[in-house]
Amino acid sequence: MKQPFPFTAIVGQDDLKLSLLVAAVDPSVGGVLAFGDRGTGKSTTVRALASLLPSMKLVKGCRFNCDPEAPAEFCEECRAKEKAGSLKSQTAPVPVVDLPLGTTEDRIVGALDIERALLHGEKHFEPGLLARAHRGFLYIDEANLLEDHLVDLLLDVAASGENVVEREGLSLRHAARLVLIGSGNPEEGELRPQLLDRFGLSVEVRTPEDLKTRIEIVRRRDAYERDPESFLAKWKRKQGQQRSALVKARGRLASVTVSDKVMEACARLCIAVGSDGLRGELTLIRAGRALAALEGAKSVTKDHLKRLAPLALSHRLRRDPLDDSGSSVRIERAVAETL
Numbered sequence: 001m002k003q004p005f006p007f008t009a010i011v012g013q014d015d016l017k018l019s020l021l022v023a024a025v026d027p028s029v030g031g032v033l034a035f036g037d038r039g040t041g042k043s044t045t046v047r048a049l050a051s052l053l054p055s056m057k058l059v060k061g062c063r064f065n066c067d068p069e070a071p072a073e074f075c076e077e078c079r080a081k082e083k084a085g086s087l088k089s090q091t092a093p094v095p096v097v098d099l100p101l102g103t104t105e106d107r108i109v110g111a112l113d114i115e116r117a118l119l120h121g122e123k124h125f126e127p128g129l130l131a132r133a134h135r136g137f138l139y140i141d142e143a144n145l146l147e148d149h150l151v152d153l154l155l156d157v158a159a160s161g162e163n164v165v166e167r168e169g170l171s172l173r174h175a176a177r178l179v180l181i182g183s184g185n186p187e188e189g190e191l192r193p194q195l196l197d198r199f200g201l202s203v204e205v206r207t208p209e210d211l212k213t214r215i216e217i218v219r220r221r222d223a224y225e226r227d228p229e230s231f232l233a234k235w236k237r238k239q240g241q242q243r244s245a246l247v248k249a250r251g252r253l254a255s256v257t258v259s260d261k262v263m264e265a266c267a268r269l270c271i272a273v274g275s276d277g278l279r280g281e282l283t284l285i286r287a288g289r290a291l292a293a294l295e296g297a298k299s300v301t302k303d304h305l306k307r308l309a310p311l312a313l314s315h316r317l318r319r320d321p322l323d324d325s326g327s328s329v330r331i332e333r334a335v336a337e338t339l
Contacts, residue, residue: 005224006235007048008242011217012208013041018291019201019311020049023179025249025290030200030283031158031180033143033191033315037207041217042183046139050096052239054247056135060088063127064174065095065134073175095136097129101145105153109165110172130163130176143182144191151195154180158198197276200283201308202315204328249293256289257299265302265339269309272334275316284312302339309335 010017019032034042059066064075068089071082081087099108110128129138140146140154157163163176182199184191196202208214224231263285270280287308288300297304314327 002228003232004047004051005044005221006232006239007045007052008238009220009224009231009235010041010045010048011220012213013045013205015311016042016045016203016205018307019203020045020181021246021294022201022287022290022308023181024049024053024246025293026253026286027177027179029286029290030198030279031182033196033199033202034181034183034205035144035186035191035202036205038185040205040207042205043139043141046137046181046183047096049137050093052243052246053094053096054243055091056094057089058092058135060090064131065092065136066175067135075174076172095133097133097136097138099129099138099140101142103129103150105150108150108153109163111165111167112170125165125170125172127174128163130157130178131174133178134174134176135178137179137181140180140182142184142188143195144184144186144189146195148192151192155194155198196315197279199315200279201287201311203311204314245294248296249290252293252296253289256292256297258285258289259299262288262300262302262305266305268338269305269334270313272338273313273317273331275313277316280313280316284308287312306335306339 007017016032016034019034023029023032034046036042057068059068059074059078059081062075062078064078066074066078068087071079074082078087106128108128109130110126112125138154146154157176157178158180161175161177162173164173165171180199182191182195208217220231266281266284266288270278270284273280284305285300288304291304291308292298292300310328310331313331317327317330
């Protein structure tokens with residue numbers, strides 16, 4: 001199986017890369033949505049994140065990626081192992097799971113293993129994509145084309161952090177804390193407002209117009225396709241450095257402070273742009289803390305808010321019939337006035 005394109009080798013896409021790193025440092029930011037032109041590397045960038053993430057600890061043999069250091073969230077199988085004193089741990093890559101277009105509800109939430117039921121007469125639960133993505137990332141390509149009932153299902157899980165299955169005589173629940181990452185082309189349809197609001201950060205991805213940038217993108221992609229092993233070896237050192245920076249940022253996150261002055265500036269900015277609800281402030285503060293941790297800063301500054309405001313607020317603006325300027329222009333104007 002061919003390894004993904006190296007994250008550090010991606011040319012441009014600065015906002016998308018920053019958003020993904022912020023979400024990787026602090027999953028409570030709420031996920032990332034990347035909308036834009038076809039063929040701009042949205043999927044490549046998201047899948048490249050998988051090769052960058054450090055390994056995580058999980059209970060050996062667990063089908064639900066249970067954390068051995070969080071017994072309160074154990075599935076039934078892990079609870080039984082703990083009681084019997086046979087619980088062991090292992091390390092594994094952080095999952096980045098694809099949710100294919102046209103997938104069924106059973107495939108997402110899990111279902112009864114029909115073959116085992118018919119052959120052995122046993123009720124056995126076959127975990128779905130939500131179980132595989134627990135403590136990792138669930139990637140929804142063409143998120144705007146997702147069926148409504150699946151959108152509702154994902155909203156429930158994203159809000160509760162738990163997958164509840166009640167069907168075919170089965171009654172089961174397991175933890176499903178995951179980061180949603182979506183991508184799509186706005187020309188093919190808009191995203192439902194309820195799902196849009198669940199994404200912490202939103203990025204508009206455009207086709208690069210700079211000649212040198214386009215040439216370098218094609219050159220690197222061609223080199224990767226022709227000889228993946230050599231290309232990956234060339235970028236191994238930078239990948240290691242970025243992974244190390246990510247691990248250190250996670251360790252620093254809890255110690256990063258947010259002053260009352262910065263908190264007030266954040267609230268003023270959200271009021272100025274007219275963002276719906278309070279998720280804008282929460283996302284901006286959490287993202288600011290993650291960015292500060294990535295950069296080794298001890299506290300969140302107004303500069304962090306300025307850089308993250310378009311990503312955290314652009315998809316939360318109320319439509320103003322008297323203002324036909326785009327969301328990015330409105331945010332820039334509000335940042336200039338308040339920060």
